[in-house]
Amino acid sequence: MLKSKFFALALLLVSGVTQASLIVNGSFEDNNIRANSYKAFSAGTVSGWDGTNMELWDNFKKFAAYDGDQYIELNAHGVNGAYSIFQSITTTQGDVYDVSFAYAARSKNNESFLFEVIDGSNDTVFSQIIDDHTVKTWSVFETSFVALSDTTEFRFTTITSGTVGNLVDALTVTSAPAVLTLASAFTTTSTTPTLALTSAVSVSEPTTGVLMAFVAGCLVLRRKVKSK
Numbered sequence: 696m697l698k699s700k701f702f703a704l705a706l707l708l709v710s711g712v713t714q715a716s717l718i719v720n721g722s723f724e725d726n727n728i729r730a731n732s733y734k735a736f737s738a739g740t741v742s743g744w745d746g747t748n749m750e751l752w753d754n755f756k757k758f759a760a761y762d763g764d765q766y767i768e769l770n771a772h773g774v775n776g777a778y779s780i781f782q783s784i785t786t787t788q789g790d791v792y793d794v795s796f797a798y799a800a801r802s803k804n805n806e807s808f809l810f811e812v813i814d815g816s817n818d819t820v821f822s823q824i825i826d827d828h829t830v831k832t833w834s835v836f837e838t839s840f841v842a843l844s845d846t847t848e849f850r851f852t853t854i855t856s857g858t859v860g861n862l863v864d865a866l867t868v869t870s871a872p873a874v875l876t877l878a879s880a881f882t883t884t885s886t887t888p889t890l891a892l893t894s895a896v897s898v899s900e901p902t903t904g905v906l907m908a909f910v911a912g913c914l915v916l917r918r919k920v921k922s923k
């Protein structure tokens with residue numbers, strides 16, 4: 696039961712609507728290679744991706760993909776040094792996006808790479824060294840960011856040198872779920888909340904403070920480990 700002096704309160708409920716990923720070939724399935732094999736691709740020839748050479752694996756070395764059948768070994772083939780692959784997508788400035796990908800070590804748990812989100816002015820929006828791999832066990836990295844420009848790039852760059860290491864699968868980028876606001880629902884005169892579907896960036900008082908906290912919460916790194 697609501698008390699008469701209960702402060703006006705905004706509740707935020709994240710909807711369960713699944714958004715389509717904005718990344719092209721984020722699961723590395725488009726260039727179909729034979730099961731239980733690997734194949735090196737020269738720069739720019741893998742659907743959706745640009746950068747250095749890429750090496751696709753299809754459930755190779757008895758290690759199943761996190762999603763579908765195929766994934767990449769970031770430390771590819773043909774250049775015995777740094778590898779960097781990237782993809783840009785169209786974004787809406789000010790909107791929140793969720794990012795996720797799976798990663799695993801090939802042979803050593805200290806394999807590592809850099810993941811970056813870069814805006815249209817080539818400034819870093821987000822960067823994280825991924826160095827907590829487990830050999831042949833998928834982990835999932837997740838974060839969220841606010842787009843600063845109308846294009847945003849996602850880039851993976853090796854830190855481990857050589858041609859062995861850093862298996863990656865299932866990069867997804869989705870527009871953050873719409874937010875249901877129960878604005879000023881709990882007042883002295885009303886016990887019937889009014890649902891309003893709004894975006895996370897265009898909400899008037901008094902929900903703004905709560906939304907700012909929500910957006911800040913989105914920016915806090917979230918991570919979970921998943922094995923399969």
Ligand SMILES: [Ca+2]
Nearest residue numbers: 722762763765
């Ligand atoms: Ca895949």
Ligand SMILES: [Ca+2]
Nearest residue numbers: 727728729753
């Ligand atoms: Ca295949």
Ligand SMILES: [Ca+2]
Nearest residue numbers: 770771858859
């Ligand atoms: Ca390789």
